[in-house]
Structure formats: structure tokens, C-alpha cells
Amino acid sequence: MTVFKKPHALTDAPFHYCPGCTHGIVHRLVAEVIDELGIEGKTVGVAPVGCAVMAYDYFSCDMTEAAHGRAPAVATGLKRANPDNIVFTYQGDGDLASIGTAETVHAAARNENITVFFINNAIYGMTGGQMAPTSLVGQVTQTSPYGRDPSLCGYPVKICEMLGELEGPEYLERVAVNNVKNVKTAYKAIKKAFQNQIDGRGFSLVEVLSACPTNWGKTPSEALKWIDTAMIPYYPLGVYRDRTAGILPDSFKEGTV
């Protein structure tokens, strides 16, 4: 009897991620959804620059590796060339919310029919723990050794809130993968983000609050707690935009200008 098996959409290549890193969970969720929807054969994934740079070795579908921050542009090219393919990007916070901000905003503004997975762990992991656009105020990193000082480096970027104010995107949700309940919600969000593309609804982005024990200087269990105590208060979980379901930011509601 098989009680546990790897999703078909994951290859046999062993992950290179650190102990306690939640990239593995998110990879698995994405792969499980690809299996469930039966779309592996027509899916094309875009790997970022950052910790998930080698995601092209981990997913069984066709994959490409984009320049830093440019995954939404690469995905746009792939999708426009073969609209029948299901195209997703998998990006970290430096990639999506710093160097690739323009590509993110404009793919969302165009309501490009792609699916974006945004792993927000509030730090640059691959390069060894520098301050990210999403690092919290006061967070100590290699390049904010005295804690992030907003008077010097501004405030962390809230991507779902920011993109929500655009007319374009179909669906924006922020989830976390630090406990079973949150993981289940994340699975549903990932599935919806793919289903939207299959249904031709347009741009869907799922922001996943994720743990980086290595660069946060915490144990894996402390790191999962830190998502609850530090990250979620600043980055509230929930659906920020779901046009089809009528969930829109206040500024889009009737009676507002």
C-alpha cells in the first residue's frame, strides 16, 4: 500500500534547499496541483534567480531559467507564443519585488494570462542573507546589520496590496506555509491560480510567506513561529483580489472615486 508518494510533476532530483526551508513545501504543492489538474504535459515553468534558481531541475514539465526579475516578461513571451500552454513563474522577493518590480506590475496591469508564485521570506537567501524589499522594519540582515531602518531604506513592500490597486489582475492571495491549516489554504490558492489561467481569466499571483531559518538565524521551528509573530501582522493573509468572486480592494467598491 502506498501511503506517500512524490507528485509526478516533481523529478527525482534531490532539492538543494537548506534544512527547514519551506521552498520544498511550496514546490510540492505546485507539483501536486499540476498532477491534480492533469496539466503537466502542457505546462511550462519559469525559474527565477535566487534560491529557486534550479527549480528547472525539480519540475517535470518544460522549464526555462529567466534573468533576475524578468520571469513575468519571459512568461509573457512563452504564453503569447503558445497560448495553449499553462505558464507559471516561481520567484522570490528580491526577484519579484525588487529588481523585477516593473515586470511584475506590468504583467499584472496587462492581466497577462499567467500564474505567478511569489515566495516571500523577507530576505535574499541565495546570496547569503541580505536585506530584501520585504525585510521587516528592524530586521537584522547582512546588509542591515543594525536592523532595517526605514529612514535609510524605506518600508517593506506589500505586493498583494500594491497590485490590488491595479485594474488589471484577476486574483491575488497571500498565504503561508508555516502550519497544516495554512498549507491547506495555500494548496487551494495555488490550484485556483492555475485554474484561472486554464479558464482564461488572466493574471493570478499567490504570495507565500515562507521560512528561511538559515539566514534568519533561527531553528526551523522558531522560523515557523516567526512567520506568525512577525510576518503575518505586517503581511496579513487573505484574498486581496478575486474579480470573478467580486472581491476587490475598497477603492474599487461602488461609491468610491
Add this chain to the structure above:
Amino acid sequence: MAEKVLMKGNEAIAEAAILAGCRHYFGYPITPQTEIAAYMAKRMPKIGGTFLQAESEVAAINMVYGASSAGVRVMTSSSSPGISLKSEGISYLAGADLPAVIVNAQRGGPGLGGIQPSQSDYFQATRGGGHGDYHLIVLAPSSVQEMASLTIKAFDLADKWRAPVMILADGTTGQMMEPVSFDFEISPQPEKPWALTGTRGARPHNITNSLYLSPEVLEEKNFERYRKYDEIIRTEKMAEEYRMEDAEIVLVAFGIAARVSKNAVDAARKEGVKAGLIRPITLWPFPSDTLLKATEKARAFISVELSMGQLIEDVKLSTECRRPVYLCNRAGGMIPLPDQIHRAIMEAHSATAPGTSVSFSSCNKEDK
């Protein structure tokens, strides 16, 4: 005879791209290549193609990377500052062995420079432009007809060699109007079994990628790519020779500079000076053997260019410094008049006359 239409060079590029089967164009506005994007914006929706105005040149070239990965013929166009922005993406295309056509309608630089024609991106184009060991195949049209024919060739070369190809035009060749025939034989597009079209459950996954963390593997990838480049050098060089049969003073020029040079060659010939012109059509691979062969009869070479002495380096390398090489140039958006080039020919002629050992003063100091 095939029907000809009067067209701007930039429009001829766009129409030829469509004829070559290009249905995907991604660009960002910049002068003086505007007509290409405008033409594509008008035509693509009518023929089931994609025209997309990207948020930046950076995004545009990465959309090209995506579309090329998907296996379709794809093009972008820009002008000098925009090409600098695209250079990172061009390096990725080269590193992932992806075909694409990139048009550079050059303008004066550096920096924001100007909007008048220039050839000052010669180094950038022929040496790669972005980071890492790679080359682009670089084609240099000098007429509206060639804007069309070389565009079709560019798509064929890109697919044949799985490499990005640049059409290095300039503000003049892009803007000028000439009659052009589109009576081309279009060869069928090759199969692309490497493309990201979805595994359909029928094959292992395809990956387009330029990352190789193992230095041994990355070195071998580079070696392999340079073996391909050796083949390109061996088989794809193109040059036009104009009145070269007995030429003693040899002009080397491409694009718009070559057209002005032809007038100067004719004028010098009328005065009994055996002048000729070699016009490289491929700037990379550079037609070095044509130049080297010309040293047998030539007394001197003159590099005629709209830049501060870039093409001249390839002239010196190709002729192995067997003959003096002089520079005749304008820069910043200026174009040399036939008179300036004619004077350069006459100076080179007397400076290198048998029995003289007079040093030659570069003609580029004149006409300023």
C-alpha cells in the same frame, strides 16, 4: 520583373520579418526605429500575430527570450541606448542558444547621445555587447532592399545556428525611402525539438537555460559554442567588392558609409586613382579573408565609419597590418560627404606613392 514598392528601410525590415514567418514582436518606443514598431502594431493583429509594447527594453528582450524558448520566430528592435538595456537579455539568449532577431537602428552616443544616424555601436554589436564569451551574427544592410533581404536571412541564420542575430542598421538606412521588392523565396522553418511546447507526456522535459554552476561543464559549453562560431566564420562571411579588381586604395565601409564611399571611389577613379571598396555585409563574422587578399594589390586601406575608429580595428586585424590603415570618419550623428572621403583617398594615394615615406595625417580632423 517583380513589383517594387516605395518604402522606408524600417518598414521594409518589419514587412520582411512577417514574410519570414515572424508573428511575435516585442518592443519599446525609441527614435529612430519607431516605424518598425508602428508597422508591427498595425499588421500583427491582422495576421494573428502578437505585437506587444513592453514596459521597457529589458522586458521586451526577455519576452523575446520566452517566445524564442517556445519555438516561434520572434523579433525586437531598438536604437543604441535601448540596445544597451537589452544587452543582458541578449547575453542570456546567446547563453541558452536561442534564436532571435534584434534590430539596432543606431543613433549617436554615448549616453543619451542624439537621434541622428551613427555606427558607434560597432564594438558592442561585433564583440557581443553583454557579459560573457559570445558573439552575435551581425548583418549590416546598406539599402532598403537589403533591409528586407537581410532580415529574411537573419531569421534563417538564427534558426540554423540557434543564435541571436543582430541587424545593425542606422538612422539613415531606417528612415530613407527606396523601391523594394519582396519577391523572396522563403525556406521552411526548421523543426525545434528543443522548444518549450509542453512535454505532452511524450518526452522528457525540455529546459532552456544559461546557468551551469560546474566550471567544467560551463567551460565545455563555451568550447562547444565556439566550435559552432568557427563553423559560422567558415561558412557565413559576406562582403561586396566594388571596383576592387585592381584597387590600390581600398576603402572599407558598411551601411550608409559604404554608399557615400562608392561615390568617392567613382570620383577618384575619374582622376586615375585606382580606388575600390570592400563592404562587409556580415560584420561578425568579419570578411577578413577578403581584406587580406586585397593587400596583394592595395597600397593602403581607409576605414570609413560613422564612429571614432571602431571598424578600423577589424581592418587592421584582417590585413595583419601589412599596409597602412587610415581613418576617415564623422561621429555624433554626422555623415561624411563624398568630398571628405575623396580627399582621404587622394591623401592616402600620395602618402603611399612608391618612393614616398611621408606620414599620413588622419583625415578625420577635417570638416569639423
